[in-house]
Each structure stands twice: as C-alpha cells, then as structure tokens.
Amino acid sequence: MGEDPETFTQQDIDRSIAYLFPSGLFDKRARPLMKHPDEIFPKQQAVQWGADGRPFHFLFYTGKQSYYSLMHDTVAKVLAAEKQQVLLLSEGPVPQDTKPISLVGSRWLLKEELEELLVETISDHDYARFIQLMERLLSLPNCLSEKDFVQRYRKQLEIQSSKQQVAPLQYDENGVAYSTADGRRKTATCTVLLRDCGSGSISINGRDYLHYFPVLQDREQLMFPFHFLDMLGRFDGQCTVGGGGRSSQAGALRLAISRAMLSFLSEGQVESMRQAGLLTPDPRVKERKKPGQEGARRKFTWKKR
C-alpha cells in the first residue's frame, strides 16, 4: 500500500479499515458469505447399526440398502396397480378415463443424481433396471396415484425460450425505434442495425443488398426472418459484414437480423422464431484435415503393393 509500517498510527489503521471495509467491520452485510454446510460437507451415510451390532435396515446385508429398498417399494406399487387393474377388469370393461402421467417437460434423474439422492454408489446395470421398473410402473393405467412418487425421480426441464437474452428497444433522436445485433457463421462476422422506419431498404457495407448478393439463395436467406414474421417492408437495415464466403455471410446476416428483431417481438413470436431454427448459431465449421489422410474424410488411394 506504500505505507511505512514503523510509523503506522491508530489513525492510519482506522483510515485503512474505512477504505478496505466500507460498511465497517461489524456490519451484517460485511459478514463473509459462506456456502451451505450441505454443499461443503458431502452427504455421508449415518451409522447403520445399533449398539448391539445389529443393522437397522432389513436390507443392510445387500450392500446397497437404499437402492434395494427403493426397488422394493416400486415393485410393491407395481403389484398394487396390477391388482387394482385386475379388480377393475373383473367388474366389467371400464373405458380408459385415467390418463397416464405426463412425461413431457421432465426427464429421468441421471445415474449421478440418483446416487446423490440415495447416498450410495450404484452400477450402470442397477440404474438401467431402476429406469425399466419405473417405465413399467408408468405403462400401467392406474398409476395416477403414484404421481408424487414418480415426480420425485424426475427432473423438470427448463423452458428453452427463457434462455433467450432480449435486449430492450432503443430510440434515436427522431423517436424511431432501432436495435443492433451481431451474427456469426463459419468465419463470417457481421453487425446489423435495424430501424423501424417502414422503408424495407437494406444496405450491406454501403451497397444495396441486390448488388451485394447477386445470388437469389442469399437474398432469400436475408429475407427469411422478415418473411417468417410478415414484416417484410417494415424495417430499414444497415449491415456491415466481413470474412467468410457469400453463403456464410448471408447466414451470419440472417442470424444477426433475427437477433436484432427480438426486441420488437412478443414472447410467442420469439418462441416460434426459435422453433423455426432462426436463433440457433450454426455450429458447423470446416472439419480439420487428419494426418495419414488426404482430406478430412478422403483417404489416400489404396494401393495393394
């Protein structure tokens, strides 16, 4: 800090504390942030036998007591559901009103997550058997009562459209709404400035898009986002693009335009754009050439001798 430790008075100490800890040493907000003890100390199994040495759980000697007790419970539920089904059928053919549990929007727990839940290690085979059993439970028509039990072993998938970052709309001096966005495809990069003018003219690197892209396919790609949302003549675009070839530049511009349009759209339209594949950056790049081969996939001519 450049201070001399020999001549460090109490005032200097107070000054440094005020600098280093602005809220003071004893403020509640200045307390150190610590993780929850569950995150620091991994879950361990408690001692599973009493003072006399006898284990508590009846399946202790299997080695994986929680796993086998889980399988035991699930099988009991399967048998109960089958018994109920037989009873219902014996009363007479009942129309299938009971809908099975909806599985869309969630997935089974992974093996690692199940291990965490059970606090013991299980093998791949055990995990596969568990999933098979759960699927069997779900295939029975009377499984609605076991919904909570099943949901405990399923993880909800998050809605993908919530991951989209939509920048807020900006306004320039004349009150015209505009937004900017970037796009990339292979080695081409571009930036796009969309203005809500109503002219529909797009200029790329200073030239008109008709001059810059003489090929129809590239112009189709440029107009794809506008055509998809029926906003063909609404926006005025100023784009700068560099790198790549004509096709990748068109692809980069399409992505940038779709991203720039997000600020003008509603949630439903954003979701439909995403499902049309307009918002995903294309990950395909040129595959590298490998040693011992002529190209990425092409091998050298095979000579018998």
Add this chain to the structure above:
Amino acid sequence: VSASSIGRLVMLFLVRWSRYNPYYLEPEPRKELYNMPETELTTEQKEERELKAVRPIKATTNSTTSSVFNDPVLSKFVNMMMRDGEKILARGILTQTLESLKRKQVEKYHKAPQGKKAEIECNPYAIFHQALENCMPVIGLASIQKGGKFYQVPVPLTDNRRRFLAMKWMITECRDNKNRRTLMYEKLSQELLAAYSKEGNVIKRKHELHKMAESNRAYAHYRWW
C-alpha cells in the same frame, strides 16, 4: 463417466456424428404451422409442441426458407444435381428446366382444341412432382449372401429411398443418354414430360426393376428384416 442415459439411448441409432448434440431437434421453418390456434391441434401435435418448448433446436440450413417457393424435394434434387459444390449452376439448371416445362405446356395448351385444354397441366411444379412419383419404384432389390452365393432379394423400400432412386435415375439418364449438343435443362424437361405421361427411359428402368423383383420372388424369404 460416460454420456448421460438420454445420450446413450440415442447413440445406438447414430451412424455418423454431427456437430449438433443428438438432444437437438429438427427446425420447422413453415410459418402456417405456428399460426394454428389451440383448438385445431391433435394430441400428438400438442405433445410435440410441449417437447419442442423444452428442447434446443438446430439452425435451419442455407437452402431452406419459409417462402411458398421453398420445396424440400426440389432442394434435394438440386443438391443431387450439384457437382463440385456449384449450387448456383445446379439451381440455374433447375430454374431453366421448370421454365422450359412451362413453355412447352403453354404451347401445347394454346394449340389444343377447346375440349382438351382443361386436361393439360401447366404448373411445372405439379409436373415435376407427378413425374417423380411415376418414376419411384415400389419394391427394390437387396444383395444378400446365403451359402456362399449372393442373391438379389426383393425388399420393401422406405419413402426416402424411393425418392432418392427416382431422382438418381433421372439425373444419370439425363447426363449419360443425351446428345452432345442438347443442354441439360432441355434433356431434363423432355425426360420429365415423358415420365409425367409414363413413358421414357426412366419409367422403363423402374419397370425393369419391378420385373427383376417379380422374377426373384422365390428368394423373398431370405430377407430377415
């Protein structure tokens, strides 16, 4: 630890890898499907929508748009005609073919008597699709080895395979059996018109395949799938 169980289950069906994680779903670029109200959807479509809401989607290819003129069959045909990556040339040839088809049909239309005018199809896209459908084989042959010998066994074909064979025959026919001076689009339009009226070399090739399959009916039980 190896890939997740979802990836593991899907990995069984993958033959070659792609840049996308198999978790990604195919995109749907047609815009009419997104404007349908809730009432018109079947349960399968509703489930599909719910599934799409939680899964990431791949990016649409360069040749696909939401335009009415975008046709997946035509795009496939253009890609098959393409050589050395020259998409502009291939697409140009196809456009010229469709134009020449239209010209020929319109000429026929104007020359036809009043009663016959309604029967002449002037839409080149309709002619193309009908011609391809007429060329598609119903059954194919597979080479199966049994007891040291290879037999040509009649086998059912998937829709994709049938379409592929029809397009391949059309293109090879137009490349090989043409006069040095006729251009590709001319020859292609002639073949397409012939196939539309169920004549021509491509239809003949399809019939030959059918005859071979019929003659090899005895070996049909060699198929195990």
